[in-house]
Amino acid sequence: MAEENNSSASAAVAALDAAVQSDTEKFDDLMRKMHAQRQIFLVVMKRCIEPQESSRVHAIVDDMQKDNASVYDAANLCVILEGAGALKRVFEDGSFYEDFAVEPNIVEIDGIEYYEPTDPPLMYWQTTDFGREKVDQNDPDGRLLRLIEEESLYVPIYRRVLELAAREEGARAEDLAASIDGDPLVQKPRYFAPRFVDRLEKCEAIEWHGAWKTTEVGRTALDRLSQMSDSRI
Structure with missing residues (x-):
């Protein structure tokens, strides 16, 4: 047993x-x-x-x-x-919300009973x-740190994206392309600005608000990168 x-x-x-x-x-x-x-x-x-x-x-x-x-x-x-x-x-x-039939109210007007529809209780998400x-x-700081460690060669590129996006007006796609696509670091292998933007977005370092804007996570990383040489994190 x-x-x-x-x-x-x-x-x-x-x-x-x-x-x-x-x-x-x-x-x-x-x-x-x-x-x-x-x-x-x-x-x-x-x-x-x-x-x-x-x-x-x-x-x-x-x-x-x-x-x-x-x-x-x-x-x-x-x-x-x-x-x-x-x-x-x-x-x-916080109790479980189940689908159920809402019973109508019965009202009497001039001696005649009518069904009056009732609203179901409000549904909440939890x-x-x-x-x-x-x-x-979820650890965006950790993800960003690992990204920089794994791609230390491209620290200058990531820093530039964060710097451009940290401006009040943010960074438009054309701004990033003009600043990054011609850089010697991205010629062999050939990379373009969206590659670095995508990786920073996944780390919650930048967000799109009509232009790319640096987040708090990104600003913290930018401060760290600004204190280091291009070859170190």
Whole structure:
């Protein structure tokens, strides 16, 4: 009997591990395929640690997308995160929100009873325990440091992108191309400005707001790089 119980417990643990791995795979795959939405996903997950009314979440996403039009609206992105195991639908108190039939009110007017439609309770979004783990694991400073370590040859290029994007007006694509595409460092192998922009964006060092703008993560890295020689991090 004890052996049977141990076997059942082991099977339960294995099933739980498999489920967690499945969520991890789905989430990591989502971040790879929709890396352009990564920052929005992470902001939504951070804001929803405590339940947030869906309209409030939509307003947050709309504000982030005002300078960066997307085919995905706030509702789409929340459902996508839900499918990846990072968000769940709840009531205001955090209890699970289930689909249910809303019973109409019966009102009487001049002795005649009528059905009066009623509104369902408000739906809130909340980050799941798995989603919280992903928020805690997100380390843009660490990713940026590893990028600079792995591509130390291109420190001058990354620093230049951050410097241009740190200006009040930010950096436009043509500004970056004019500054980087002719640099001897990117001739062999041949690289262009978007390569470095893409990598910095994935590290949350720059964001698009009508132009590329350096974030707090990027400014911290720029301060560090400015104190070092081109060949060191």
